[in-house]
Amino acid sequence: MNITQLIAKELSVSASQIQAAVDLLDDGATVPFVARYRKEATGGLDDTQLRTLSERLQYLRELEDRKQTVLKSIEEQGKLTPELAAAIAETDNKTALEDLYLPYKPKRRTKAQIARENGLQPLADLLLNTPSDQPEKEAEAYLGDNVPDTKAALDGARAILMEQFAEEAELIGRLREKLWAEAEVHAQVVAGKESEGEKFKDYFDHREAIRTMPSHRALAVLRGRNEGILHVALKYQPDETPITEQSDYEKIIAAHFHIGDNKWLKDTVRLTWRAKIFLSLELDAFNRLKEAADTDAITVFARNLKDLLLAAPAGRLATMGLDPGFRTGIKVAVVDDTGKLIDTAVAYLHQESNALATLARLIKQHGVKLIAIGNGTASRETDKLAGELVKGLPEAKLHKIVVSEAGASVYSASELAAKEFPELDVSLRGAVSIARRLQDPLAELVKIDPKSIGVGQYQHDVNQSQLAKSLDAVVEDCVNAVGVDVNIASAPLLARISGLNxxxxxxxxxxxxxxxxxxxxxxxxxxxxxxxxxxxxxxxxxxxxxxxxxxxxxxxxxxxxxxxxxxxxxxxxxxxxxxxxxxxxxxxxxxxxxxxxxxxxxxxxxxxxxxKPSRDPRGEFQTATFAEGVNEISDLEIGMILEGVVSNVANFGAFVDIGVHQDGLVHISALSDKFVQDPREVVKAGDVVKVKVLEVDPARKRIALTMRLDDEPGSSSARNRPSERKNRPGNPRGNGNKTNSKPRDKQPGNTAMADAFAKLKR
CATH class of the missing domain: 1.10.150.310 (Tex RuvX-like domain-like)
Known part of the structure; x- marks a missing residue:
C-alpha cells in the first residue's frame, strides 16, 4: 500500500478522502479550515481525524525518505539484493527499517571487523556450520602474525558470530516483541536515598509488566531514575534462575541458527544475548515505554487543556481581579466589559476596613459586576473579604468566583505582558489576567504557554517538542471553534486563527x-x-x-x-x-x-x-459554592459533603478543588456507580461537582474524595481503604452527583488509589 492507502486503512475511511485532505494540507490549508469548510472534499473528516492524518503523513513521509537513504547506502556498498530491497520497501516503521539496515550501517571499527581483516571469517563459518567439540584444534589453522594463539583466533571468530547474530533483523524483531510482551520493570531505591526520595516511596521495590504499565507510573519511575533515587532495570526471567541456565531468548537465538548442544556455540549465544542483544533491546524497551507514556500523558494534558480553554465565559461584564497575598497585599485590577484595564489598587488583609473601603469605592466607581479571586495563598481570606462586599453592596448585584491563577505569574513576567502594560507593576499584571480569564478563559489563556496552565501530568518529563505541537493544535482548534471578534481580539488570540501568524x-x-x-x-x-x-x-x-x-x-x-x-x-x-x-x-x-x-x-x-448566528460552542457558565468555615485541610471532617470544581483529570481519577489550598482526589473507582474506563466519561476540567470526604491526611496533604455520595467512609462499599479498592464492572456503587455529564472518548487508565496519591499535585 502507498501512504494514502495506509492512512485510509488506519482511519477506516476511503483513500479518496485521505488524498483530498493531503492535497489541501499540502496546498497550505489548515486543519480547522479543512474540517469546517471543505467537508465535501474530505467526506466530512473531522479535526481529530485530520490531526491524526497530518501526524501519520509526516511520519510516513520521513520513513520513505529514510528508506531512500538506506537503499542508496547499501547499493553504494554493492550489497543490495532484490530480496533486501523488497524487505525495505515493505517495512512500515522506522525501527524495523533500522534493523534491516544495521548490518550495512557504517560503524566504527569493531572487534568483528578486525577479526575479519585478520582472516577469521572462514573459521567463524566453519564453527557455526560444522560444530566441533575441539574448536581449539580447528583454530590452529588460522594462526598468524595478528593471531598469535588459538585463544585469539576463537575470540575473533566469536566476535564475528556475535555481530552476525545481533544483526539478524527478523530474529531481533521477534526477540524485541517477546521481551515487550513478557518483561517486567523492576524499580528499587538506591541505597542511602530513602529519605531524599520520599516522594518515590511507592516505587522503592516495585515490579510491573512493562507493556501494561500506565503512563503516570512509567513517568514517575523514569523520573526517579533520572534523579538518582531509583535503580530501574528490565527483568526477563525470575531472579532465582541459575545464571548457567539457558533462557527462552537464548533458545530462540540458538534455534534460529540451528545450534545444537555444542558448548562453544551455546556460550557464544549466551554472550550475544546477555552482553549485546539484551542491552540493546532493554534500551529499546525503555524508549518505547517512554514514548508510549509521553503520548498518553500528552493526550491527557491536551484533553484537559481543551476543556479548560472551552470553559464557559462569565460574559462581558466589568470585572475586578484580586490576586491574593498576605505580606504584599491583595493586588487589585478592574477591567471593563471588553477586558480593558481601567484601574488598579493594593489592599491589605490586616487592614480590613481600609481594604473594604478601597474595594467598595472601585466597585461603585466602575460598575463592577464580577469579582475574580485567584486561588493561591490567602485566597480563602480574600474570598471572605469579597463575601462581605457582596453582602454590604446588595444594590451592586455582585458575584464572586474563585478562579485558577495557574500561569498568571508566567504571563505577568512575559514579554507580551510587558508590551501590553509597560508601566504596570508585574504583580498587578497578574490581577489583570485573573479578571480577564473569568470574563473569557480562551481569550486570556492563549497568552500563556500551555505548559504553564497546570492541567497535565509530568509535563516537564515528556517529549517537549511533541507536547508543544499537541498543545498548539488544541489551542488552534479551540480558538477557531469559537471564532473571534476581529475588532476587540488581542494579537495573541488572532495569531491562533487559521492562516494567521x-x-x-x-x-x-x-x-x-x-x-x-x-x-x-x-x-x-x-x-x-x-x-x-x-x-x-x-x-x-x-x-x-x-x-x-x-x-x-x-x-x-x-x-x-x-x-x-x-x-x-x-x-x-x-x-x-x-x-x-x-x-x-x-x-x-x-x-x-x-x-x-x-x-x-x-x-x-x-x-x-x-x-443561531455566532453560537458559542462553550457551555453555560457555572460556579461552585465552597463551604463556609472550611478554609484549610485541617477544617475537613470525614463524611463532609462539599461542592468543588474539577481542576485536573488524570487517567487514575480527577482532582477537585474544594477550597482548602489542596485539591482532593476522586479515584477512578469512586467517580460513579458504573464501571469507568476513562475518568473523562464522567467529568472534565472545570466541572462543578459534589463530593464526600473519605480520608484526610494533613501531614501528607492528601484528601480522598468520592462522588458516590452514599459511600460510608470505612464501610465495605468504600472498600475500607482507598488503596484497596478495585474498579471493575458489576461493583455496586453509590451515585456521583454531576450536572450534564456526557460520555467522552475512552482511554484505559485504571490504577490503585495509592499510586494515584503518589502523583497528587502539590
Missing amino acids: QTLAQNIVAWRDENGAFDSRRKLLKVPRLGEKTYEQAAGFLRINGGKEPLDASAVHPEAYPIVAKMLDDLHIKAADLIGNREKIKQIKPTAYTTEQFGLPTIMDILAELE
Whole structure:
C-alpha cells in the first residue's frame, strides 16, 4: 500500500478522502479550515481525524525518505539484493527499517571487523556450520602474525558470530516483541536515598509488566531514575534462575541458527544475548515505554487543556481581579466589559476596613459586576473579604468566583505582558489576567504557554517538542471553534486563527488602531501582507459585529455568501430578517442549493449558522459554592459533603478543588456507580461537582474524595481503604452527583488509589 492507502486503512475511511485532505494540507490549508469548510472534499473528516492524518503523513513521509537513504547506502556498498530491497520497501516503521539496515550501517571499527581483516571469517563459518567439540584444534589453522594463539583466533571468530547474530533483523524483531510482551520493570531505591526520595516511596521495590504499565507510573519511575533515587532495570526471567541456565531468548537465538548442544556455540549465544542483544533491546524497551507514556500523558494534558480553554465565559461584564497575598497585599485590577484595564489598587488583609473601603469605592466607581479571586495563598481570606462586599453592596448585584491563577505569574513576567502594560507593576499584571480569564478563559489563556496552565501530568518529563505541537493544535482548534471578534481580539488570540501568524496578527491590530474598527471582512485585505490565500483560510473564523454585511458576524464563509443571497432572493427578504428566524429557515430546502462546490454538509452548516448566528460552542457558565468555615485541610471532617470544581483529570481519577489550598482526589473507582474506563466519561476540567470526604491526611496533604455520595467512609462499599479498592464492572456503587455529564472518548487508565496519591499535585 502507498501512504494514502495506509492512512485510509488506519482511519477506516476511503483513500479518496485521505488524498483530498493531503492535497489541501499540502496546498497550505489548515486543519480547522479543512474540517469546517471543505467537508465535501474530505467526506466530512473531522479535526481529530485530520490531526491524526497530518501526524501519520509526516511520519510516513520521513520513513520513505529514510528508506531512500538506506537503499542508496547499501547499493553504494554493492550489497543490495532484490530480496533486501523488497524487505525495505515493505517495512512500515522506522525501527524495523533500522534493523534491516544495521548490518550495512557504517560503524566504527569493531572487534568483528578486525577479526575479519585478520582472516577469521572462514573459521567463524566453519564453527557455526560444522560444530566441533575441539574448536581449539580447528583454530590452529588460522594462526598468524595478528593471531598469535588459538585463544585469539576463537575470540575473533566469536566476535564475528556475535555481530552476525545481533544483526539478524527478523530474529531481533521477534526477540524485541517477546521481551515487550513478557518483561517486567523492576524499580528499587538506591541505597542511602530513602529519605531524599520520599516522594518515590511507592516505587522503592516495585515490579510491573512493562507493556501494561500506565503512563503516570512509567513517568514517575523514569523520573526517579533520572534523579538518582531509583535503580530501574528490565527483568526477563525470575531472579532465582541459575545464571548457567539457558533462557527462552537464548533458545530462540540458538534455534534460529540451528545450534545444537555444542558448548562453544551455546556460550557464544549466551554472550550475544546477555552482553549485546539484551542491552540493546532493554534500551529499546525503555524508549518505547517512554514514548508510549509521553503520548498518553500528552493526550491527557491536551484533553484537559481543551476543556479548560472551552470553559464557559462569565460574559462581558466589568470585572475586578484580586490576586491574593498576605505580606504584599491583595493586588487589585478592574477591567471593563471588553477586558480593558481601567484601574488598579493594593489592599491589605490586616487592614480590613481600609481594604473594604478601597474595594467598595472601585466597585461603585466602575460598575463592577464580577469579582475574580485567584486561588493561591490567602485566597480563602480574600474570598471572605469579597463575601462581605457582596453582602454590604446588595444594590451592586455582585458575584464572586474563585478562579485558577495557574500561569498568571508566567504571563505577568512575559514579554507580551510587558508590551501590553509597560508601566504596570508585574504583580498587578497578574490581577489583570485573573479578571480577564473569568470574563473569557480562551481569550486570556492563549497568552500563556500551555505548559504553564497546570492541567497535565509530568509535563516537564515528556517529549517537549511533541507536547508543544499537541498543545498548539488544541489551542488552534479551540480558538477557531469559537471564532473571534476581529475588532476587540488581542494579537495573541488572532495569531491562533487559521492562516494567521504573529506578524499578521500584529498587522491587523496595528491597522485597527490606525484606521478604526473593521466594518467588513473584505477590509481585512487592506492589512499589509494579508493576501487572498490567507483571507480564504481566516475569514470564516473572524467575526465583525455591527458591520455592513450581517453575515460577517457569523461563521458562514464569504465564499458561500452567493448561496445565502440566492436563499434571500427566493424568500424575498433581507439577511437581517432571515438570521435567527427559525420559521423562515425551515422553509428552505437544502437540496435546492447544493452545487458542485457546496454540497449538502456545507448547506446544512449554513442553515444551522443562520438559525443561531455566532453560537458559542462553550457551555453555560457555572460556579461552585465552597463551604463556609472550611478554609484549610485541617477544617475537613470525614463524611463532609462539599461542592468543588474539577481542576485536573488524570487517567487514575480527577482532582477537585474544594477550597482548602489542596485539591482532593476522586479515584477512578469512586467517580460513579458504573464501571469507568476513562475518568473523562464522567467529568472534565472545570466541572462543578459534589463530593464526600473519605480520608484526610494533613501531614501528607492528601484528601480522598468520592462522588458516590452514599459511600460510608470505612464501610465495605468504600472498600475500607482507598488503596484497596478495585474498579471493575458489576461493583455496586453509590451515585456521583454531576450536572450534564456526557460520555467522552475512552482511554484505559485504571490504577490503585495509592499510586494515584503518589502523583497528587502539590
